[in-house]
Amino acid sequence: MPFLSVEGLTMRFGGLTALDDVSFEVERGSIFSIIGPNGSGKSTAFNCVSGIYRPSAGTIRFDGEVVSGRAPHRIARRGIARTFQNLELLGSETTIDNLMLGRHLHMRTGLWRGMAMLHGRTKAAGEERRHRGRAQALLELLGLEAVRDRPVGTLPYGTQKRVELARALASEPRLLLVDEPSAGMTAEERAEIAEVLRRVRKELSLTILLIEHHLQLAIDLADRVLALNFGRAIALGTPERVRADRDVIRAYLGDG
Amino acid sequence: MLTQSIAGGLSAGSIYALMALALVITYKATEVPNFAQGEMAMVSAFVAYVCVTQLQAGFTVAFTVALVFAFLLGVGFEGLVLRRTRDPSHLDLIIVTLGFMLTLFGLAGWKWGADQRPFPFPVSTSAVVLVGDVAVSALSVATIVIALMLMLAVFAFFRFTKLGVAMRAVQQDTVAARINGVPARRVVGLTFGISSVMGAVAALLTAPLITLDPTLMWDPLLKGFAAAVLGGLNTPVGAVLGGYLLGVVENLFGAYVSVEFKSVVAFLVIVVVLWFRPSGLFGRHHERKV
Amino acid sequence: MTDVASDPYADVQLLRGRAAWIRVVLGLAVLALLPLVLPGYRLFTLNYMAIFVIVGLGMHLLVGDTGQVSLGHAGFLAIGAYATVLLMTELGAPFLLALPAAAVVSALFGFLLGLPALRLTGPYLAIASLGFGLAVTLIIGTSPAFGGHMGLVVPTATVGPLRLGGDVAKYYVIAGVTVGLGVAARNLSVTRVGRAFRAVRDSEIAAATLGVDVAYHKTLAFAVSAAFAGVAGGLLAVTTGFISPGVFTFTLSLMFLAMVVIGGLGSIRGAVLGSALVGYLNLEMDAFQELPALGPLLEVFSERVMSVAGLPNVGWVATGGLIMLAILVEPGGLNGLWLRVEKRIAGLRGRGGRRRSGGGA
Numbered sequence: 001m002p003f004l005s006v007e008g009l010t011m012r013f014g015g016l017t018a019l020d021d022v023s024f025e026v027e028r029g030s031i032f033s034i035i036g037p038n039g040s041g042k043s044t045a046f047n048c049v050s051g052i053y054r055p056s057a058g059t060i061r062f063d064g065e066v067v068s069g070r071a072p073h074r075i076a077r078r079g080i081a082r083t084f085q086n087l088e089l090l091g092s093e094t095t096i097d098n099l100m101l102g103r104h105l106h107m108r109t110g111l112w113r114g115m116a117m118l119h120g121r122t123k124a125a126g127e128e129r130r131h132r133g134r135a136q137a138l139l140e141l142l143g144l145e146a147v148r149d150r151p152v153g154t155l156p157y158g159t160q161k162r163v164e165l166a167r168a169l170a171s172e173p174r175l176l177l178v179d180e181p182s183a184g185m186t187a188e189e190r191a192e193i194a195e196v197l198r199r200v201r202k203e204l205s206l207t208i209l210l211i212e213h214h215l216q217l218a219i220d221l222a223d224r225v226l227a228l229n230f231g232r233a234i235a236l237g238t239p240e241r242v243r244a245d246r247d248v249i250r251a252y253l254g255d256g
Numbered sequence: 257m258l259t260q261s262i263a264g265g266l267s268a269g270s271i272y273a274l275m276a277l278a279l280v281i282t283y284k285a286t287e288v289p290n291f292a293q294g295e296m297a298m299v300s301a302f303v304a305y306v307c308v309t310q311l312q313a314g315f316t317v318a319f320t321v322a323l324v325f326a327f328l329l330g331v332g333f334e335g336l337v338l339r340r341t342r343d344p345s346h347l348d349l350i351i352v353t354l355g356f357m358l359t360l361f362g363l364a365g366w367k368w369g370a371d372q373r374p375f376p377f378p379v380s381t382s383a384v385v386l387v388g389d390v391a392v393s394a395l396s397v398a399t400i401v402i403a404l405m406l407m408l409a410v411f412a413f414f415r416f417t418k419l420g421v422a423m424r425a426v427q428q429d430t431v432a433a434r435i436n437g438v439p440a441r442r443v444v445g446l447t448f449g450i451s452s453v454m455g456a457v458a459a460l461l462t463a464p465l466i467t468l469d470p471t472l473m474w475d476p477l478l479k480g481f482a483a484a485v486l487g488g489l490n491t492p493v494g495a496v497l498g499g500y501l502l503g504v505v506e507n508l509f510g511a512y513v514s515v516e517f518k519s520v521v522a523f524l525v526i527v528v529v530l531w532f533r534p535s536g537l538f539g540r541h542h543e544r545k546v
Numbered sequence: 547m548t549d550v551a552s553d554p555y556a557d558v559q560l561l562r563g564r565a566a567w568i569r570v571v572l573g574l575a576v577l578a579l580l581p582l583v584l585p586g587y588r589l590f591t592l593n594y595m596a597i598f599v600i601v602g603l604g605m606h607l608l609v610g611d612t613g614q615v616s617l618g619h620a621g622f623l624a625i626g627a628y629a630t631v632l633l634m635t636e637l638g639a640p641f642l643l644a645l646p647a648a649a650v651v652s653a654l655f656g657f658l659l660g661l662p663a664l665r666l667t668g669p670y671l672a673i674a675s676l677g678f679g680l681a682v683t684l685i686i687g688t689s690p691a692f693g694g695h696m697g698l699v700v701p702t703a704t705v706g707p708l709r710l711g712g713d714v715a716k717y718y719v720i721a722g723v724t725v726g727l728g729v730a731a732r733n734l735s736v737t738r739v740g741r742a743f744r745a746v747r748d749s750e751i752a753a754a755t756l757g758v759d760v761a762y763h764k765t766l767a768f769a770v771s772a773a774f775a776g777v778a779g780g781l782l783a784v785t786t787g788f789i790s791p792g793v794f795t796f797t798l799s800l801m802f803l804a805m806v807v808i809g810g811l812g813s814i815r816g817a818v819l820g821s822a823l824v825g826y827l828n829l830e831m832d833a834f835q836e837l838p839a840l841g842p843l844l845e846v847f848s849e850r851v852m853s854v855a856g857l858p859n860v861g862w863v864a865t866g867g868l869i870m871l872a873i874l875v876e877p878g879g880l881n882g883l884w885l886r887v888e889k890r891i892a893g894l895r896g897r898g899g900r901r902r903s904g905g906g907a
Contacts, residue, residue: 050755072754081755088752090744092812096557100738101745105757107738111766114737115730117558124737125555132554171756289669340874346668347615348873351807354800355869362862366848369856470859474796478676485673516688523677527662530674534665 001064003028003207004049004175009058009068011044011231018044020231021058026175026224031201031208033222035215035242037251040228042211043085046177049209050082051075062175077105081173083164085180085211091153095144095163098152099135102170107131135170141203142166142196158189162196169200175207176200182214190214194221215252219243227251259390261511262504267396268479269503270403271458275480276487276495277407278454281414283489284427285447288349292333294477295360297455298470300326301375301463302368308376315378319460323453330452331445338448339441364470375463399461406457407496410450414492423447475519479506482526488539498537558736560729577721581714589713593785595825596724597778598805602821603731604774605806606814611740612767613747614663615672618679619802622772624686624794626652626779631698631789641703641710641784649776655682656772660765679799687791697790700783710784720781727774732814734770743767775802797862801828804865808872810879819880824865831861 002025011019019041026032034042047053049060051072060068067075081102090098109117109124117124139145142162147155152163161181168176181197182190194217201208212218218225219239227235227248235245242248275293282290300322307318333356341352383394414420425433426443434440458480459473466472479502487498502522510518529537561567581589601619608614629648633639639647662674686692703710710716734740742763745753750760783789801824809820848854876882 052751052755072751073757073759076755076757084752088749090748090752092748093741093744097741101741101753101756101758104738104742104745109738111734111739111770114734114739117733117737118560118729120553120555120559124733125558128558128737129553129555132557136554167756283669289672337870337874347609347613347811348807348877350615350669350672351804352870352873354804355866355873358797358800358804358862358866358869360866362859362864362866365859366852366856366863369853371855478680478796481673482677485670489669517684520681520684523681526677527674530666530670531662534667534670536670 002026003063004032004209005059005061006045006049007059007061009045009048009060010056011041011048011053012056018231019048019055022226022228022231022233023058024226024233024236026207026209028207029201029205030223031197031210031221033210033212033218033225033239034228035212035218035225035248036228038213039230040251041231042228043179044231045228046082046179046209046211049075050080050177076171076173079172079174080177081168081171081175082177083161083168083179083181085183087160087164089152089160089164089167092151094149095139095152095155095166096132096135096148098163098167099138099170100131102167103131103135105171138166138170141200142169157184161185161193165196165200169204172204173206175209178208178210180211180213182212182217190217197221215243257511259388260392261507263392263396263400265504265507266500267393267399267503268507269483269500270400271462271476271499272479272483272503273407273496273499274403274454274458274461275476276484276499277410277492278451278458279480279484280487280489280492280495281410281423281427282448282451283484284492285423285444286338286349287346288338288353289481289484289489290448290451291350291353291477292357292360293353293451293455293480294473295357295364295470296326296329296333296452297459297477298473299360299364300329300452300456301459301468301472302364304460305373305375305463305468315376322460323456326452326456327449330448330450333452334445334448361470368470372467372469375468377460377464379464395464402457402461406454410454411492413450419443419446479503479522482522485536486526486529488536491536491538494536494538560732574725577725578718581717586713589717590785591826591829593713593716593720593781594829595822596720597782597785598801598825598828599724599818599821600727600778600781601775601802602805602809602817603727603814604771604778605802605821606812606817607731607735607740607743607774608767608771609803609806610812610817611735611743611747612764613744614764614767615668615803616659616675616768616771617672617796617799617803618659618675618677618682619771619775620794620796620798621679621682622652622656622775623779623782623798624682624789624791625655625772626776627783627789627794628686628692628698628779629776630780631700631783632692634701634703635698641780642705645777645780648780649773652776652779653769653773656769657765659772660768663764663768664761676796676799679794680796683791683794686794693790695791697788697792700787700789703784716785720785723777723781727777728814728818731774735814739763739766798828801865804869808868808879810881813879813881815884816879816881819884823868823880827861827865827868831858 004026007023009019009022022045034045036042044053048055048068051070054069058068059066062078062080065078067078090101107127109127113124116122139148142165144162144166147159152160155163181193185193197208200206210218210221222239224237225239225242226233227242229251234247234251235242278293279289303325304318304322307313307321308315337352337356338349341349379395379398384391385394385397414424422438423443425438426440430440458476462476463472480499483499483502484495486502487494505525506518506522509521556562561570601623605619608616626648629651630644633644633647634641659675659678663671666674687695705719708715710719742753742758745758746760746763754760805820805824806817808824810816844857844860848857872879878885
């Protein structure tokens with residue numbers, strides 16, 4: 001059974017059809033790339049999988065259960081996390097506190113326990129201690145220890161992207177959606193992020209679904225690739241096959 | 257009774273519509289609801305009052321002075337206060353207008369005290385006009401007519417004059433307008449000036465009814481807000497319709513059900529409408545792209 | 547630099563280190579000894595300010611942390627006050643029961659207001675909350691059950707053996723409640739729920755995709771802030787001995803919103819400072835002519851330019867002016883000023899104080 005299965009995904013906004021009958025499957029433990037020029041529907045597909053949009057038609061199944069049309073926080077609970085192309089960090093909070101938001105799902109301190117955190121031996125204090133510890137481990141995995149207590153709004157763009165990735169990882173997802181990881185990066189930074197993603201996949205046993213505008217990066221990282229254009233699937237298969245596909249080449253070249 | 261209620265409702269609705277429209281045009285330009293509008297209008301009405309009672313000026317002169325004052329107040333507030341707001345999050349801007357509102361309220365109270373003063377007006381409050389065979393307050397009729405004329409003038413201004421079109425451009429897309437050579441900042445200032453004038457007219461029409469004191473515009477402001485929200489904060493026509501709707505519904509409720517809870521009805525209606533249509537009856541929702 | 551080997555709990559610990567403990571103990575001692583030094587009417591002022599601080603703590607959670615707007619919190623104050631009084635007079639409940647019960651009632655109404663808040667944003671929410679506050683006052687003002695315009699007299703409360711007859715007894719109860727709620731609010735803010743609140747404020751989308759139930763947290767924020775205001779209302783009733791609808795006005799709601807902004811939105815210290823200041827101004831508004839230097843100046847100005855009868859309105863001018871100043875000049879509010887002063891002092895000491903960033907306590 002495929003880990004993530006997308007069948008006939010269609011998304012319409014008024015008169016505009018952003019996605020038209022798109023289908024693909026992602027195997028557990030693999031890296032799957034969605035490529036395509038601007039406006040091809042990549043982000044829309046992501047938003048459908050993560051629950052921000054309710055698909056107009058089609059079904060998305062994660063580990064056997066239907067997730068399409070469910071509320072985003074419930075989908076998150078099933079084990080899907082994501083990053084955002086435009087970064088949705090909490091700018092005035094520190095790096096560690098942003099990561100702690102990622103721990104929200106795994107913590108249980110609510111209204112009363114939170115208010116009653118009067119000393120270090122309370123349940124709330126214990127939770128803070130434990131989960132900050134785990135967040136710290138993630139900081140180290142991604143090389144962010146130095147900026148632990150800095151407000152993320154003051155960090156350079158590349159570091160912010162790593163923080164957002166770390167935050168998504170903090171929620172211990174089984175499926176990670178990465179939205180244009182290389183946007184705004186130099187060639188060196190791109191290589192770095194590719195390495196980070198490979199490492200993360202291995203060490204945390206993740207499955208990764210990737211949107212990537214930069215063709216080479218997508219091809220290098222992915223086990224399988226889906227190419228979209230104007231909301232339709234134009235090629236699906238191994239990186240080599242998709243890269244050589246004529247429709248794909250035309251879509252990209254035509255895009256300039 | 258019915259005709260009179262409706263006439264009264266249309267009259268009150270005219271005031272609400274004026275305030276609502278004034279609100280919407282500045283909201284569209286800046287995405288900030290100007291809570292200070294009522295007090296700005298109130299102060300302008302006091303200016304007219306001072307002209308008539310202390311400077312012995314005639315109505316025409318007094319009202320003109322008041323409107324000019326209102327215009328300058330609007331432009332000044334936008335240019336000197338709103339524009340200077342650092343890091344303008346929406347909450348911050350809302351609060352600045354609230355602060356200005358409070359300051360104006362305090363200044364008016366300080367200067368003129370809480371005494372209620374009868375406001376001299378060319379049309380007497382007891383004069384009556386015959387509509388068909390029903391006697392309707394002349395002041396109501398005057399209010400409806402004047403308000404309508406002003407609103408039509410404003411609509412025409414936005415539609416047909418170069419400046420008006422520029423204002424609409426700024427409201428729709430400030431950056432695009434700038435690129436096309438529209439002096440956006442000046443235009444926004446002018447929008448506030450026009451909005452303030454409309455508020456002042458509303459105040460001048462309300463004062464004869466209620467008597468003049470610093471709390472004069474509290475109710476009209478709140479109702480104007482409610483009407484704008486009811487109609488939809490980014491549709492001028494919706495706001496005006498909302499104003500009249502609110503005025504009539506409120507008055508009918510007051511006449512046939514309960515006078516005391518008249519005002520509550522207004523807000524209950526708003527809450528119900530917003531529950532089903534969070535952007536107002538005619539408004540449109542903006543989705544943020546992710 | 548952070549010492550990674552240290553206890554991560556230190557991030558959220560209220561009292562870090564001996565210096566903090568000493569400061570707190572000293573502070574509490576001062577609070578406890580004040581009634582010995584101050585006359586009754588000054589204690590009344592402090593009580594009144596504390597009540598504003600309690601509301602401010604709730605407003606911090608709702609507006610500062612969760613980013614919602616409320617222009618109707620005077621309504622919750624009213625609900626708390628009337629519920630407390632009616633529970634005591636109609637059901638004979640002791641104050642110790644009536645107050646928490648009133649808080650619960652207030653929280654319920656807060657939840658009700660939170661429901662429309664799920665769909666409404668910005669100005670729409672502001673209007674809805676404004677309408678709510680007005681509706682509450684109107685309903686209370688016109689119903690004979692609530693004493694109508696005349697209001698209700700508050701029976702003397704007893705807390706255990708202590709009879710809250712004079713300002714001193716009231717002071718101890720109010721001070722205790724304020725400190726307790728302050729700690730509770732601060733703790734809530736730095737733990738999981740507080741982080742969820744701030745996520746809702748800064749990015750609902752990120753919050754949702756990280757598993758935060760946005761609807762739950764929004765309504766929770768309203769309910770909790772309403773509960774705080776409800777407690778404040780009950781304490782207000784006991785402090786003044788008399789409640790009437792004329793107290794719970796739109797301008798009061800405006801004060802409640804303004805005080806967290808003046809104090810510095812997003813910081814508890816700011817909320818406390820701003821609330822105390824606005825509470826003081828609100829109370830002393832009539833007494834501006836008694837200010838040492840400013841008083842006579844204001845009087846002269848009033849005689850020459852304004853009107854003497856209208857002098858009490860200076861309070862509105864001052865508060866309105868402060869609000870605008872806060873936004874225009876120091877968006878960090880009083881807390882921003884505090885932090886600047888702290889930095890100056892640290893700079894003078896030459897240590898360059900490497901502090902944990904992340905804002906005030």
